[in-house]
Amino acid sequence: MDAYFVAILTIAGIYVILALALNLQFGLTGLVNFGVVGFFGLGAYASGITTESFHAPFLGGLAVAMATGAIAGALLALMCLRLSGDFLAIVTLGFAETIRLIFNNEDWLTGGPKGLLIMTRPVFADLGRAANAWMVLGVVLLGVALTLALMLRLAGTPYGRVLRAIREDELVPATLGKDVFVYRLQSFVIGSMLMAGAGSLYAHYVQTITPDNFTTPVAILVWMSVIVGGPGNTVGAVVGALAVVTIYEGSRFLSPWLGFLDAEQVSALRFVVIGTALILVIRFRPEGLLPEPRHRPVVPATSRPALKG
Amino acid sequence: MQMLVNALATAAILAPAAVAFTLIFTLFRYANFAAGGFVTVGAFAAWTLNAPLGLPLWAGGVGAMGVCAGAVALSDRVVFRPLRGRGGGTLLLVSIALSFVIENIIRFGYGAQVKGFDLPLTGPLVFAGLRVPKETLAVIAISLVATLAVGALLAFTPIGRAVRAVADNPSLANVRGLPVPGVEAFGVIVAGALFGLSGTLVGVDLAIDPNLNWAIAIPVIAAAIVGGLGSPLGAAIGAIVIGLAEELTAAYFTPTYKGAVGFVVIALVLLLRPQGLLGLKVDRK
Amino acid sequence: MDVTRRLFLTGTTLAVAAPALLRHGLAQSEPIKVGSLVPLSGGGGPYGPEKAQAHKAVVDLVNKQGGVLGRQVVLVSDNSETNPEAAVRAARKMIDADRVCAILGTWASSVTLGIMPLCQEANVVQIFTGSSDTLPNGDKKGLCFNLQPLNKAWCVALADLAAKRGELKVAFAGPKNDFAASMGESFSKALEKVGGKIVGEPLYYNANQVSYRAEAERLINSGAPALFLAGYVTDLTPVYRELVRGGYQGKVFALSFAVGPQFKQAVGTAANGILHGSPVPPVGKDTYDAYLNLVGLKPNGQVQNPYGCAAYDEMNLLLLGITSAKSTEGPKIAEHIMKVANGPGERVTTFAQGAKLLAEGKAINYDGASSSADFLPNGMLKSRNFALYEIQGDQDVLITTTTSEADQ
Secondary structure (H helix, E strand, O other): OOHHHHHHHHHHHHHHHHHHHHHHHHHOOOOOOHHHHHHHHHHHHHHHHHHHHOOEEEEEEEOOOHHHHHHHHHHHHHOOOOOOOOHHHHHHHHHHHHHHHHHHHOOHHHHHHHEEEEEOOOOOOOOOOHHHHHHHHHHHHHHHHHHHHHHHHHHHHHHHHHHHHHHHHOOOHHHHOOOOHHHHHHHHHHHHHHHHHHHHHHHHHHOOOOOHHOOHHHHHHHHHHHHHOOOOOOHHHHHHHHHHHHHHHHHHHHHHHOOOHHHHHHHHHHHHHHHHHHHHHHHHHHOOOOOOOOOOOOOOOOOOOOOOO | OOOOOOOOHHHHHHHHHHHHHHHHHHHHHOOOOOOHHHHHHHHHHHHHHOOOOOOOOHHHHHHHHHHHHHHHHHHHHHHHHHHHHOHHHHHHHHHHHHHHHHHHHHHHHHHHOOOOOOOOOEEEEEEOEEEEEHHHHHHHHHHHHHHHHHHHHHHHOHHHHHHHHHHHHHHHHHHHOOOOHHHHHHHEEEHHHHHHHHHHHHHHOOOOOOHHHHHHHHHHHHHHHHHOOOOOOHHHHHHHHHHHHHHHHHHHHHHHHHHHHHHHHHHHHHOOOOOOOOOOOOOOO | OOOHHHHHHHHHHHHHHHHHHHHHOOOOOOOOEEEEEOOOOOOOOOOHHHHHHHHHHHHHHHHHOOOOOEEEEEEEEOOOOOHHHHOOOOOOOOHHHHHEEEEEEOOHHHHHHHHHHHHHHOOOOOEEEOOOOOHHHHHHOOOEEEEEOOOHHHHHHHHHHHHHHOOOOEEEEEEEEHHHHHHHHHEEEEEEEEOOOEEEOOOEOOOOOOOOHHHHHHHOOOOOOEEEOOOOOOHHHHHHHHHHOOOOOOEEEHHHHHOOHHHHHHHHHHOOOOOHHHHHOOOHHHHHHHHHHHHHOOOOOOOOOOOOOHHHHHHHHHHHHHHHHOOOOHHHHHHHHHHHHHOOEEEEHHHHHHHHHHHHOOOEEOOOOOOOOEOOOOOOEOEEEEEEEEEEEOEEEEEEEEEEEEOO
């Protein structure tokens, strides 16, 4: 087996966790979080600072990262969850940008633009390049398995059904006596916590994190994963993330056949294709590759199509 | 005072785009994050007409308004109209993807080289110690006229009343015999022209570069939200608030956090006055 | 559920197999693979294309003449996006999938440092242009070569010029990045050494802002009689424009790469009077002209493609190192790059000359298009020409050329 494959799989695993977390927030509950990359970065830095400045072990960093992510998620949610979805989207996007500025400006804490060098790795012993890579992959896959199990369980329980009902029309669960706000808050906080956890894994995998690691294109890729996979479908989010990472990385191999374009154009073209694909999927296959299974009782005819988001 | 002049200059750039963003929001109820992308299109269109083709800058600006109106109309026709009726979140996501596509199409076509208008740089006019650059004066004047003109158009003309009627309740407007698609198209074109104008004004001030996209999107949207997402006048005032907040941050705090101003202002507005400075309460979903 | 499972399995298999399949298709022959990772977008976007072009021109020429050690050279190009995250992913692909022996052309120090742990781990040689003073720290294996002097050297030359012009009170501003931060520190030290002083706090700003008016305002209000602006062209252009419009009257010092033709085109005659300096290729020297001719430019007595010529040297040095080492293993190549670059040996200026002499068993000393390409033991450049200019009538008028020695 080969190192590149291990590397891609590790990255894919991290994207799978991000996609699962976003799927909980958007796919199940209908919360538009554009700050994915903010929580991801927050987790990465929280974990890195904990292990490097305070010499905690990897698990300590991971725990601090998840706690930080949960707190940040709760604060943002408290601020705007009572308003319409657009506000949440704008606030989370602004949050991601602000977090990045903090990473860039607070040199004393984050190393500033130079970034943070992380020596703590989630490995038991330094057994050389290949063995380390496999061990990190193992840790990431364990994270994926745990997240996936949690999500599959959540989606199947009455709890998950309440979340879905909130997404479709919050009035119905509200009339049934469910506190819609609390459910939304919980969903958002769990999602943010998982994103921060993914950030921690990422930080200890790449070992150098800089503010530039956490820019908007990362969020676009995670969104693409959820949309392509099928919003609301847990397995879909996994497939979506794998597909997106494959396309994104695979498109690198096309450049030799695009010799008539200069490299800058090739890279611009890649983003044009990714963005266009995202729009097309939303337009023509909004349910994604794997549609969410629907167990619907007979619905009385309504004039309103089911709303997403 | 100097700070007020500077804040007004920033506001003048943001205002037309914020008004356009508001207009699209009231007509179609979605936040079009491609605002930054369209402003970038405007800047590049004006530059193309002005620098390589040698037209005067005003002609470049008018051309940019036309190009942007076309671009926004096209995006509405091809991308957004088929998605009407989907949730605001979906449309918002699509608009972000669109913004990403626009930015990279521009990068594909123009490369990453920095561009500037063919415009001589001159020193400021000085009134009693207050320095006012000549271009800034022109930018503020043009922006003010454009914003007021659009405001008057919406408030006092039949087509403007029609736009507001459609924005309030499209089905009711339809029942009352208003040509809804035509009115919507009109709104889209006005919004596009305003983006084009903002793009031209940006180009007077900044380096013209595909990265403008995100740099401008957040302050524009912040201005629209501060203004309450309902009225053009609100958006213009929102732009002034954002401009002032940015100047204050840079002068008394640190310029490196200027990019966070938009976010902080939005957060404060949401906490203190969710309906914005002007404007009615935005309906919850 | 059945369909779902099948889809899932197919999808996963495809996702997992695609890179391996693609790679298998590409790894048929046994050419020497070299990575070219240059900034084609982001802050370094304006400078990347000339580097990519130079890499390609050298490789095409060498392949036409029979390759290296009888093997063809395959260039694997990618865009670093001036972004360490993108660069790390691109580098990972170059190292693990293409199995390149070296990655050339990184420009921003953050990118060079970002991919360094990866390259160190995989024994991949890095040859680049960068000037952050922290660059030598991560190279534990001696695999890195830098064709640009570090900030320290750069600032000494600029501070000398400032002193000569009687500008001893200078305010500093630059974008918030590693490069400008270390530039600010070095400049402050260099200025103090010649009896000057930095006015006020150094001002850092973020690139890609909508307006730089407040920054310009702060600089004007500082009352400094001179400014040193360590920006890139993308942020320097709007900052400078605001300064002129705000009525700033003092002297402005800048870095040459930021005030090139794009800058002059953008600000017009207002650029007159700017003093700037940078490491320069030896204009008029045979090596530099050879590079210009290779990429289809006419020598005109001015600095053209200041990074392209360094990229030309990057590729020549690597290929000569491989020829000399008769190996594509990183540590061996690095050891031989040091030999062919520093000599002693017969002076050569192209790969063909060098390869011929090496085949005859002679020692060589490569003399480059950007500098004489001699390195300190830590892989940083020993010395390079600096030129100091004043912009007059839309032209760079040369004030003086100095050779700065690195003091490591």
